[in-house]
Amino acid sequence: MLLALAPMQDVSDLAMIRTLHRLGTLPDYFITEYFRTTPHHRKLAPSTLSSITENETGVPIYGQLVGSDIPALVRDAQALMQYPVAGVDLNVGCPAPIVTRKYAGAGLLRVLSRLDSTLGALRDALPAGAFTVKCRIGWEDPAEFEQILPILRKHAPDRLAIHARTMAEGYRTPVHIETVRRAVAEMECPVIANGNVADAESAAAWQRAANPAGLMIGRGAVRNPYLFRRLRGEAAPTCRDMMAYALALFEETARLFTPYKEIDHIHRMKKFLVYVAEGLPDDFGHRMRRATTKETLLQPVRDHLDTDTPYPETPPEHSRLIAHVAALKAAAPPPGTAPSP
Numbered sequence: 001m002l003l004a005l006a007p008m009q010d011v012s013d014l015a016m017i018r019t020l021h022r023l024g025t026l027p028d029y030f031i032t033e034y035f036r037t038t039p040h041h042r043k044l045a046p047s048t049l050s051s052i053t054e055n056e057t058g059v060p061i062y063g064q065l066v067g068s069d070i071p072a073l074v075r076d077a078q079a080l081m082q083y084p085v086a087g088v089d090l091n092v093g094c095p096a097p098i099v100t101r102k103y104a105g106a107g108l109l110r111v112l113s114r115l116d117s118t119l120g121a122l123r124d125a126l127p128a129g130a131f132t133v134k135c136r137i138g139w140e141d142p143a144e145f146e147q148i149l150p151i152l153r154k155h156a157p158d159r160l161a162i163h164a165r166t167m168a169e170g171y172r173t174p175v176h177i178e179t180v181r182r183a184v185a186e187m188e189c190p191v192i193a194n195g196n197v198a199d200a201e202s203a204a205a206w207q208r209a210a211n212p213a214g215l216m217i218g219r220g221a222v223r224n225p226y227l228f229r230r231l232r233g234e235a236a237p238t239c240r241d242m243m244a245y246a247l248a249l250f251e252e253t254a255r256l257f258t259p260y261k262e263i264d265h266i267h268r269m270k271k272f273l274v275y276v277a278e279g280l281p282d283d284f285g286h287r288m289r290r291a292t293t294k295e296t297l298l299q300p301v302r303d304h305l306d307t308d309t310p311y312p313e314t315p316p317e318h319s320r321l322i323a324h325v326a327a328l329k330a331a332a333p334p335p336g337t338a339p340s341p
């Protein structure tokens with residue numbers, strides 16, 4: 001099983017990449033946060049570019065583009081290929097209205113002729129092995145995937161990651177595992193399942209349900225970065241391992257501030273720690289959210305995580321941030337069943 005860290009704007013950045021490296025829990029590949037591609041803006045965002053130019057992990061990284069103007073996408077794809085990337089990934093999933101109203105991101109799923117021509121142009125512009133796609137399953141109805149899949153197939157990307165929800169479903173619904181099963185059967189390239197992997201059991205559920213070539217993990221890996229190690233057969237983390245995560249991330253996020261501003265750093269850390277809080281006593285989240293200094297942020301980290309007790313492997317099912325993990329497990333064939341054909 002290939003494992004990937006899902007691209008996440010303002011989250012899966014160079015600090016996160018360096019943190020995973022320090023903790024020794026690396027995926028098989030990274031995808032950058034997206035680069036916005038527009039006709040008039042030629043420069044690739046330097047902060048995102050640093051994930052590529054300063055990636056010292058040895059793990060391949062793909063540069064992700066979001067856009068709808070085909071000449072600009074081709075221009076930026078070719079520009080990215082001048083950097084040490086494994087390839088270029090097209091974002092066909094971002095649901096933000098500012099992106100979709102210009103038919104970019106998941107907006108490409110609203111007008112399938114645009115999806116067709118965009119995929120065709122990027123396929124022609126990129127060498128074999130260097131074009132990947134990350135795609136939702138439709139704009140508002142999962143049944144749309146029936147029309148989307150042949151278009152994806154026609155343009156033969158080198159890898160396809162499917163976030164198994166429609167644009168309308170956002171991030172907090174059960175995933176449609178049958179769409180990935182269909183894609184695995186019909187695509188010639190490796191298909192990667194994405195959505196709601198938060199522990200070893202949910203990863204195994206995807207495997208039994210759809211037999212994908214790999215898993216792409218987003219929020220589950222922000223909550224518990226040791227998941228990559230865990231899925232390669234290692235033990236689940238203790239709370240103290242999670243403290244090491246919080247402290248490493250604290251240092252790595254600080255490194256990226258020029259100039260350093262403590263309050264901005266604290267706010268940035270909270271974006272990660274809200275995920276870590278899922279499954280910890282409420283006191284952790286309350287105090288962490290109110291923190292305004294380094295000391296008040298790190299004290300609840302030490303108070304709750306400086307112990308050898310296991311960190312709860314599964315986030316609570318009522319979690320606001322990572323919901324419906326149990327639904328994924330329940331939808332898969334029971335353990336011991338062979339992966340579906």
Ligand SMILES: Cc1cc2nc3c(=O)[nH]c(=O)nc-3n(C[C@H](O)[C@H](O)[C@H](O)COP(=O)(O)O)c2cc1C
Pocket residue numbers: 006007008009010011032033034064091092093094134163171194195196197216217218219220
């Ligand atoms: C905060 C946040 C930022 C995201 N940014 C991106 C992005 O830049 N590009 C992209 O393709 N997907 C983006 N996504 C979607 C994730 O890559 C992933 O498809 C989604 O979170 C589902 O996977 P998960 O259940 O493992 O989190 C983002 C998701 C979140 C929560």
